[in-house]
Amino acid sequence: QVQLQQSGPGLVKPSQTLSLTCSISGDSVSSNNAIWNWLRQSPSRGLEWLGRTYHRSRWYDDCAVSVKGRIIIKPDTSKNQVSLQLSSVTPEDTAVYYCVRGGAGTTAGLFDSWGQGTLVTVSS
Amino acid sequence: EIVVTQSPGTLSLSPGERATLSCRASQAFGGGYLAWYQQKPGQAPRLLIYGTSSRATGIPDRFSGGGSGTDFTLTINRLEPEDFAVYYCQHYDDSPPWTFGQGTKVEI
Numbered sequence: 001q002v003q004l005q006q007s008g009p010g011l012v013k014p015s016q017t018l019s020l021t022c023s024i025s026g027d028s029v030s031s032n033n034a035i036w037n038w039l040r041q042s043p044s045r046g047l048e049w050l051g052r053t054y055h056r057s058r059w060y061d062d063c064a065v066s067v068k069g070r071i072i073i074k075p076d077t078s079k080n081q082v083s084l085q086l087s088s089v090t091p092e093d094t095a096v097y098y099c100v101r102g103g104a105g106t107t108a109g110l111f112d113s114w115g116q117g118t119l120v121t122v123s124s
Numbered sequence: 125e126i127v128v129t130q131s132p133g134t135l136s137l138s139p140g141e142r143a144t145l146s147c148r149a150s151q152a153f154g155g156g157y158l159a160w161y162q163q164k165p166g167q168a169p170r171l172l173i174y175g176t177s178s179r180a181t182g183i184p185d186r187f188s189g190g191g192s193g194t195d196f197t198l199t200i201n202r203l204e205p206e207d208f209a210v211y212y213c214q215h216y217d218d219s220p221p222w223t224f225g226q227g228t229k230v231e232i
Contacts, residue, residue, distance in 0.1 A: 047224040049220060106157060106217055108218045112171050114168035114169060115168065
C-alpha cells in the first residue's frame with residue numbers, strides 16, 4: 001500500500017519560495033507505472049492540478065499554465081522522494097498542497113493515493 | 125480541456141436515505157474516464173469510483189457510479205453517518221491539465 005508523507009513549512013513570506021517534500025513508501029519514484037503530482041486546494045480555486053514528474057526511460061515533467069515559470073517538481077531517487085518548489089509566492093498561493101500519485105497511460109490523471117496535505121499560508 | 129460541473133451544491137439528507145449526485149461534462153468523451161472522490165473535513169480526497177462505475181479498493185458497495193456521454197451520477201444507498209462529506213467528480217485521461225468539479229456537499 002502506497003503512503004505519501006509530506007513535510008515542509010506552513011508559513012512562507014510573500015516573494016519567497018515555497019518548498020515541500022513528499023516521501024514515498026510502497027512504491028518507487030522511478031516507477032514506470034506511476035506519475036507523481038502536486039495539487040493544491042483553496043476556497044477560491046478549488047482543487048487545482050499544479051504539475052507532475054515521472055520516469056519513462058528518462059525523466060519528464062510538466063505543469064499547469066497558471067504556475068508555469070514559477071514551479072519546479074523534482075524527484076530524488078536516493079531518498080525516494082519528490083519535491084515541489086514554487087517561487088515568487090503571493091497570498092493567492094495560500095492553499096493546502098497535496099502530493100498525489102497518478103497511474104500510467106489513460107490513468108495518468110487518476111489520483112489513487114494522496115499525501116496528508118500541508119496548509120501553506122503566504123503572509124508576512 | 126473537458127470541464128465538469130456538479131449539482132446540487134449541497135444535498136441535505138438523513139442517515140438511511142439515498143443520495144444521488146450529478147456530474148455533467150462540457151463534452152462527451154470515450155472510455156468512461158470519470159472518477160469520484162470523497163473528502164471529509166481536514167482530510168485529503170479519497171478515490172471512490174473510477175472508470176465511471178468501478179469501486180476503488182475498500183469502497184463499500186453502497187457507493188455506485190453510472191452514466192455515459194456527458195451525464196454521470198454517484199449514488200450512495202442507505203447513507204451512513206461517515207458518508208456525510210464533500211464529493212468531487214473528475215474527468216481523467218493521459219493528458220493534463222486535469223480539473224475537478226466544484227463539489228457536492230452531502231450534509232445531515
